Amino acid sequence: MTETTRAQGPAVHEEILAYYAQGKEDARLRQGGAPAGRLEFWRTQDVLRRVLPAAPARILDVGGGSGVHAQWLAQDGYEVDLVDPVPLHVEQAGRLPGVRARSGDARSLTDDDASYDAVLLLGPLYHLPERADRVSALAEARRVVRPGGPVVAATINRYAGLHDLLRKERYFDPAQRARTDAASSDGRHDGEGGLFTVAYFAQPAEVPGEFTEAGLVFQGQYGLEGLAWLMDGVEDWLDDPERREAVLAATRRIESEPTLLGASGHLLTVGRRQP
Numbered sequence: 001m002t003e004t005t006r007a008q009g010p011a012v013h014e015e016i017l018a019y020y021a022q023g024k025e026d027a028r029l030r031q032g033g034a035p036a037g038r039l040e041f042w043r044t045q046d047v048l049r050r051v052l053p054a055a056p057a058r059i060l061d062v063g064g065g066s067g068v069h070a071q072w073l074a075q076d077g078y079e080v081d082l083v084d085p086v087p088l089h090v091e092q093a094g095r096l097p098g099v100r101a102r103s104g105d106a107r108s109l110t111d112d113d114a115s116y117d118a119v120l121l122l123g124p125l126y127h128l129p130e131r132a133d134r135v136s137a138l139a140e141a142r143r144v145v146r147p148g149g150p151v152v153a154a155t156i157n158r159y160a161g162l163h164d165l166l167r168k169e170r171y172f173d174p175a176q177r178a179r180t181d182a183a184s185s186d187g188r189h190d191g192e193g194g195l196f197t198v199a200y201f202a203q204p205a206e207v208p209g210e211f212t213e214a215g216l217v218f219q220g221q222y223g224l225e226g227l228a229w230l231m232d233g234v235e236d237w238l239d240d241p242e243r244r245e246a247v248l249a250a251t252r253r254i255e256s257e258p259t260l261l262g263a264s265g266h267l268l269t270v271g272r273r274q275p
Helices: 015-020 024-032 038-049 068-075 088-093 131-144 162-169 174-184 204-213 241-255 258-263
Strands: 056-062 079-084 099-103 120-121 150-155 199-202 216-223 266-273
Touching: 015 266, 024 068, 038 068, 038 079, 038 150, 038 241, 038 266, 056 068, 056 131, 068 079, 068 099, 088 099, 120 131, 131 150, 131 204, 131 216, 131 266, 150 162, 150 204, 150 216, 150 258, 162 174, 199 204, 204 216, 204 266, 216 258
Parallel strands: 056 079, 056 120, 079 099, 120 150, 150 199
Antiparallel strands: 150 266, 216 266
């Protein structure tokens, strides 16, 4: 697979850069659409507001994209630095009030040791198929967070693609089915088919081990969407404030239930640097 080289640090797949250069991710989370982007956004916000230190704290948003989460964190009073390898994302995030954005890679941060109160990796682990790279990104997060500070990382669950394609009835296409079944077996999504880019879909149970290998103390896991993201009409429900709160409360109720962690499309794992 062709890769593009950076002046410093590891390479980032050209396919990943090209995919996010389309600018679609910002709209998916802010405006909604499959697979339930607004639900993912609001549930991420919900969990982070419970696990992050109180504002004003200094947060590093690694792989923070266009600043979808950095924006509300800054509005909440946090001091936010954002790092992302996609030039468009850096440009978009840099225009947000209270957000400092720069180019960088999760595996080779330029920040000083223990320079942040919390570190977020809400995207980088999606696109690091090799375990060693994921552990490197987590180890870098551990290095730059203060002792006792949280590191919060998002992963895509192993069977998210299979569930999503079944829901959309795309699983009945033989080529899509073959790619989806392959990714369900080993977690590696090759980016073919145009639905997503090079990615790794993780088993919930494997992520705590990667945190431990990176020197972090595992704290807990939170399934973001529960089963609601697979239900017809969920995007319409989210338009109604009363129904939206009911959906958020329902997913919060089961967010750490071990038997349901893998049902969500996305998972947040929280660890801390030892004091």
